[in-house]
Amino acid sequence: MPSNYTPRLRLEMQAAGENINTWGEPRLNNVIARLDYAIAGRTVLALGSAATYVLVASNGDDEARGAILDITSLTTPCVITVPSSPKQYLIRNQGSAPATFTTGAGPTVVVSSGSVVGLFCDGAGVSELGFGGYGLKDYVDRAVLGATGSLPATLGNAGKVLGCDGVSWGPRTLSMSDIADIGAYTAQRNAFALVSSLIF
Incomplete structure (x- = not known):
């Protein structure tokens, strides 16, 4: 039986008695x-x-075997297809546009510009490494501030604070009711200062 290749990383496996005197170097x-x-x-x-871009996956040297996929100079949104075999990747997108990873079927993952994302392919689709069913970014956006579903936009919210009304998180402007007890606090501090000055 001739040598064959492993299904995931495409590494050459030798048959018994094959490639005598060449098994060590180069195989x-x-x-x-x-x-x-x-x-x-x-x-x-x-x-x-x-x-679109399809990662080269062959029995020889190929792109899809690499542990790290480093995207550079991407200027428009791109769909990148990885092989339909179990594998973990670390993706860094240094381009100025998002990259969507897919196997051609099943779940996909969007890696935005400037992001570094752990990607898991189960052979059917791809998922982002994360917590509680969320990818890392979605976990921050949705799980921590779960009631709103996302962080509030910065545009239009200058000078506001992030507050919770017991139901949801959201940006709001501070009002006098937020400092309604300032009078009592000031009176306590003044009394403390007066007592301290009399003692010392």
């Missing part, structure tokens, strides 16, 4: 180099204005 060294790349390798994706 074993190729497998070690590809394992090294799968664990810590960085694939640079200079995508420019590409609307």
